[in-house]
Amino acid sequence: MQRALALGLLAGLFLLPSVAMAVSPSPAEQNVTLDDGLSYKLLKSGSGAVARKGDTVEVHYTGWTAVLPNPGCAPVGGRKFDSSRDRGKPFAFKLGEGKVIKGWEEGLEGMREGERRLLTIPPNLAYGDKGVAEVIPPGATLSFDVELLQVK
Numbered sequence: 766m767q768r769a770l771a772l773g774l775l776a777g778l779f780l781l782p783s784v785a786m787a788v789s790p791s792p793a794e795q796n797v798t799l800d801d802g803l804s805y806k807l808l809k810s811g812s813g814a815v816a817r818k819g820d821t822v823e824v825h826y827t828g829w830t831a832v833l834p835n836p837g838c839a840p841v842g843g844r845k846f847d848s849s850r851d852r853g854k855p856f857a858f859k860l861g862e863g864k865v866i867k868g869w870e871e872g873l874e875g876m877r878e879g880e881r882r883l884l885t886i887p888p889n890l891a892y893g894d895k896g897v898a899e900v901i902p903p904g905a906t907l908s909f910d911v912e913l914l915q916v917k
Contacts, residue, residue, distance in 0.1 A: 816860060
């Protein structure tokens, strides 16, 4: 009886961590939605420097007009409108200077070098009711796959 109890406890010690790991979502499965409607999904963790206001960041990105089944999901039926990856040239800008849409300012702050996020940006944090000529329609929700390459 004592031996069976000891074996049961020992088995529980080995099984408990694997059960906990199976129940806990990995960082790549977690979606974050902010009060203003911006959401992001961690696609790949980074381990480098953290991007803060005032830093110059260098990123690769692909942007879509988003038709989304759920916030933080990859776009379905959207149209790709821009990609630094396609051009083979990263994009650099200074965080906090207002040179990019608000959704990028918020979505990139706090990222680590090497990190990759899928940003879902509502119209109020993108181009609003105006859109951009024939590239982005008025009132469009945008989705960006962004990888932070470098923080300076």
